[in-house]
Amino acid sequence: MNKSHLVLSASVGIIGGIAVWLSGGALSAVYSLWVGFIAWALFFANGGDNDAAKNTILSGVYGAVLAGLFFALSGSVNIAGAMNGPVWIAITVFVLMMGTQIEMFGNAPTAVCGYAATAGYTIHGSLPDLVTVMQLSNPVIYVSISIIIGTIFGMISGKVAAALD
Template sequence: MNLVTALAIVIGALGAIATYLVLGPAAGLQLQIWIVFIAWASYFHCGGNEAAAKSSFVANVWGAVCATVALILIGKLGGQGLIVISIIVGVTVAIMILGAHVPLLSAIPAAVYGYAATAGYALLSKADAMNFAPGGVLTTVVLSCLVGVIFGWLSGKIAGAIAK
């Protein structure tokens, strides 16, 4: 079987399992299946191997941290208007990209995925960016990204074995 077909079968099956777990038994963790899938794709975007698991997850978290800082600053200063909000986003995104000078943070697209997922979750859930408990913005994104990278790694291993 070719690798694309194997990946289709394995990712389809594991996607169903991930959805079941996130919406069922693990619902109390408030993981977000859409963030799981973003991190899963990020894993493959970064190379789909052990090194990719590390680079993707660390960069996802780096982006999530930068977005969380932006959300906290917007919460404190955002009442001053759209220009201030826009500057906060611009500065935190620039800092996020400059982080790529550090080899561990060099997967810029993965950092952007983490930033975007964090902003998206915060806007959709209206969760407090200062809440670091389960369901809090940063905690939810980081845990969801971890699950996504694990499922990415697992799907790559299984599909690789099937394709041989």
């Protein structure tokens, strides 16, 4: 058995349990557990270090903002009749991908996950009208905070594992 893998598994398991507990309590108004777990995984997929944290947060939030832009525009600017939604998806995803050429938003898979998490949360929560209001229930804000918190949980679990290894 690989000791490094064992301590990382224990760290992620314990801190994951804490994340679940906090998501139903102290953080329930600002933290989506499933979005946080996605960000946590992306943090490790992006390298598991300080640069990975920065990339995960910036690219993930960038994706969330572009998804919010989709809902705001498709709900208020009809440019294609019955095809309005698909056309706005095409435009905002094109902008999303082009924007990943900018270094601070340069992690395309993470940006796409931020977009998808925001779209999923917005659609399944029937919240598209909230993307233009400045409150914690705004899906862009809620998902962005969840990405930040999930990334922090990833950082903590990595640092605890490194300290125990």
